[in-house]
Amino acid sequence: MKSEKEKMLSSELYNASDEELTRERDYARNLTFEFNHTRPIEKDKRQEILKQLIIAKGSFHIEAPFNCDYGYNIEVGENFYANYGCTILDVNKVTMGDNVLLAPNVQIYTATHPIDPIERLSGKEYAKPIAIGNNVWVGGGAIICPGVKIGDNVTIGAGSVVTKDIPDNVIAAGNPCRVIKGI
Template sequence: MNQKERMLAGLPYRAWQDGLEEERTHCKEVIYDLNHLHPRDRAQIPEILKALFGRTGEDVWLEPPFHCDYGWNIEVGDHFFANYNLTILDVGKVTIGSHVMIAPNVSLYTAGHPLHPASRDSGYEYGAPITIGDHVWIGGSVVILPGVTIGEGAVIGAGSVVSRDVPPGVLAAGNPCRVLRAITEEDRDYYWRNFRFDVTDY
């Protein structure tokens, strides 16, 4: 088993061997082009993402700048939107559902290192997958750590550090992130806090 195969299996691996460094360099070249598009060329963004990511649905968009390690280890569904400064360390598989919105300065870290300094100094690292369900909203400056699954319809409040799974249909926030309450049908009539919609087409 080479180092890429070990990485994809979630086993300890060394990131500079067996072509992984070259793959990251290729990814950086694609991302450089994405992040330096002139504003009049922004229509190219979806096609660049389709070439970079392992799988994309329809209507995918992000606002540069963006950073990731490989790109091919990221899958996004339909109607995906990410705002400025999304960082995805995709040594582990990152699977993002449909109708997902990601606010600015969000980081998804599938990568980790051993706790003990001697083990860490060996150069071995690991990756654990991150899964984000359909209809999830990730607030600004959220950090999602390795191995986390966020359930369908959940909302993660700004500034949260998500170290454990979040169930579907809840509002969760904090450091560490914890469930605050369920999202109910009553919430449908409010656009923010206790402010009701003044329109009928929501």
């Protein structure tokens, strides 16, 4: 029988109140609290805290405040940058390639809930992974919804709500986000 964490990572309905998951979320929340309350000049301390949270394949920088659910489901490539107010609900995997730039207040949500109200009232939820390619710039206030894949060399306009996959080499914007033009 699968654990609630295994169900969560398999995009199946799971109980978010599970003891193991609650403990892991609390661990991440304590680390993000510590990160968000460091002084700007404490760069080394900030990096050490973030290295306990996320998987980074190279150099990266995240501005405070930053929030996430677990941290260990976030993987970033070389030269990753997240500006102020980034929230990543990493209930499932969030992978980002090299040279990804997130403007202020970008929100990335893998978490979702059943549409059926009776099922939703059960307290169970599920999540879908998100993948963002290389050389991507996500404009301020954009929201990336569960299960979305964004290709390489993409610019997502500010305020966009990305509900569907975005192919390589395009500029996309709007609510819902759609391709505006090729690059």
